[in-house]
């Protein structure tokens with residue numbers, strides 16, 4: 001199958017969160033299965049061209065924007081650990097800036113930047129003579145391609161047999177633009193914007209809704225989130241649009257790339273390990289505790305270590321922590337390492353706890369890929385008390401590393417973490433329901449109860465490590481969806 005994948009982030013080139021992990025891992029898996037995939041993303045100023053061997057091509061794209069034409073040049077590179085050629089759209093005006101989206105509320109011209117990316121991606125496919133069976137786009141940034149395909153490009157020979165599949169990673173970000181400008185830049189007929197139209201939500205152009213309404217199939221990143229966004233406020237106001245597309249809305253559970261996330265081969269770790277030699281996980285724990293200057297505890301009874309690697313946003317439930325952690329630290333029950341970047345108020349709240357309990361909590365701020373691997377390997381528990389969570393990847397990394405997740409039962413967390421039952425000895429982690437400090441504290445207490453208590457502790461960790469959340473499975477599920485969207489041509 002020919003797959004054109006267009007997104008604002010692709011790991012390892014440009015990453016803010018899990019979206020990049022998925023758009024980096026899927027092409028590798030599809031290509032290994034014999035599909036022809038063309039991943040496209042902007043050439044942001046922050047992308048390290050030398051490190052990734054990204055070089056210019058002679059292709060120049062003419063991109064129609066409103067009544068004028070703009071130009072983009074094209075760069076290529078090879079996706080690490082694959083033979084997939086990645087295409088980078090270069091426009092100095094739009095993408096040569098620090099950051100991907102811009103701080104806080106984003107750059108003022110994100111509507112124009114991403115509309116340009118969308119239109120440039122169609123032109124690129126033509127320029128390289130790639131006829132996609134499916135165009136797969138992700139989140140609001142590239143959602144408008146679903147409408148561009150329907151109202152414009154499918155009427156041209158190059159895309160006459162192309163289907164559009166749109167994947168929602170997070171309903172919280174929808175791309176609400178000024179309507180006149182967005183319709184114009186997208187090349188959409190002005191008269192098609194009216195109250196209740198496929199582009200409109202509360203008087204604004206809504207890129208997310210546009211993607212949902214125009215795509216042949218809509219997917220989101222877990223089955224539970226697919227339900228939540230239709231029937232609960234997690235739909236963030238677009239429940240109606242999602243219900244309208246119910247018959248074409250499917251949850252495709254995320255997966256992880258075991259080339260990148262496997263404790264047996266992870267070059268970031270002090271010592272690699274497998275489910276059969278979990279003692280080596282202890283070596284990683286001691287190394288990280290020392291690195292972070294945390295109390296090692298007594299050798300005979302080392303304290304459990306809890307980890308978190310996260311964007312600092314309300315989504316991740318960090319606001320519960322000030323009412324939960326001090327009690328565990330006062331009782332000297334646990335150590336904790338948090339790596340986070342994002343909202344300064346949440347960072348300050350965590351920093352305040354870290355200053356009060358320097359022996360117990362280490363807070364690292366900023367983005368640090370290597371440290372994120374070491375935290376996963378060193379920790380005994382991984383905390384993810386999300387307010388909402390479309391899927392979540394870090395709890396999957398944790399399980400692969402024998403690190404026991406403590407999660408709120410929402411979205412993909414409910415689909416991937418099974419509560420450990422000490423009687424049947426089944427399960428992979430600990431869950432709680434209400435978004436309250438009490439419910440989270442109780443789950444942590446339950447989790448700590450099995451720490452080093454055999455046979456539970458080893459069984460639980462080995463079970464978590466044995467779960468198959470591989471990207472290969474996810475990639476094949478997407479191919480099924482693509483086939484439903486674009487039936488094989490006779």
Ligand code: ADP
Nearest residue numbers: 017018310311340341366367368372392393394
């Ligand atoms: P989300 O996409 O909502 O942030 P996911 O769990 O799907 O949540 O993916 C988050 C990804 O970003 C993971 O790969 C995680 O390791 C990574 N990550 C988040 N914050 C940081 C950070 N501060 N430093 C390094 N990696 C981070």
Ligand code: GLC
Nearest residue numbers: 018019169221390391392393
């Ligand atoms: C979003 C979601 C996260 C999901 C990721 C990748 O950022 O917040 O839950 O895992 O996308 O799909």
